[in-house]
Amino acid sequence: MPSAPKLSDQLCFAAYSFTHALNRAYRPLLEPLGLTYPQYLVMLVLWEADGQTVKEIGERLKLDSGTLTPLLKRLETGGYLTRQRGRQDERQVIVNLTNEGKALSEKAAEIPTALGCAMGAEFAEISELREHLLTLRDRLVEAGCAVGEVEG
Amino acid sequence: MPSAPKLSDQLCFAAYSFTHALNRAYRPLLEPLGLTYPQYLVMLVLWEADGQTVKEIGERLKLDSGTLTPLLKRLETGGYLTRQRGRQDERQVIVNLTNEGKALSEKAAEIPTALGCAMGAEFAEISELREHLLTLRDRLVEAGCAVGEVEG
DNA sequence: CGTAATTAAATTGCGCGCAATTAATATGGG
């Protein structure tokens, strides 16, 4: 297989396995809160601004209702939020935190710290890497197609 | 929620959404080959070295048999590889590419190029970012625990 | 030897992630 791309050359695999490693690192930290990692992301969005629609949450996290609806139902069952149809527009579903859901943010406060430590990285380094990834992500979303000249 | 971590501060979310964007960018490129992205990764591993065990493939990709067994069965059904118990150690399953599976590497040759172009990134930039992510990944795997001082 | 401990895959169960479809509501044009 002389022409085959090499795994070790792939940025995509590095990102893929880094993400999985992050997920595994989060698991024991989130388990005491009763959250999975995607559920934690939804809570982050709601802690920043309560009362958002499913659509708004989805835009923020780049997820659709196929993923969010069952996830939100589980968080509702867990007592962290409520879901109710909008009054002026009944197509929308507004998601509100319960007191329990709001209180959870305090327990979650130390999680980023723990992760940063586990990675042994400085704030500036993390920050730069984050922006780099978001830039490339946005270019990927924008491109969607094309055939060009470098490693993927 | 004054103490809550912010989504925009999170490296984890940047990596998470970058990975999903990559996945979506790969989809239309891999569909003509009849592969999903994880299946493509397995093929990359086998194109580099045919005849590996499930364990070896899993170590390379950081995946376990719970993920690999059904995935490999699908690739077997698709005619890209065969799975057979090892002769000298019957606990192992050796995975071999079929001619069709080997031939697929040629069609896949242009994929990394297309992705690199879609990201609009130089080889050096990609390369550096890749190493950075792998370094942090390995630190995460090594740490597994701890509570420290920076953003995650 | 023979039994205990170890190892490799497979299986089970659950939660994403996403494409595709459906249902209900809202909007805009004639």
Next chain:
DNA sequence: CCCATATTAATTGCGCGCAATTTAATTACG
């Protein structure tokens, strides 16, 4: 006003990822 079109969620189906368990084969130990 009515109907075609848009939009928002929900639903369905499938393929990961992974923890936990099970099964089978190998190795280590007394």
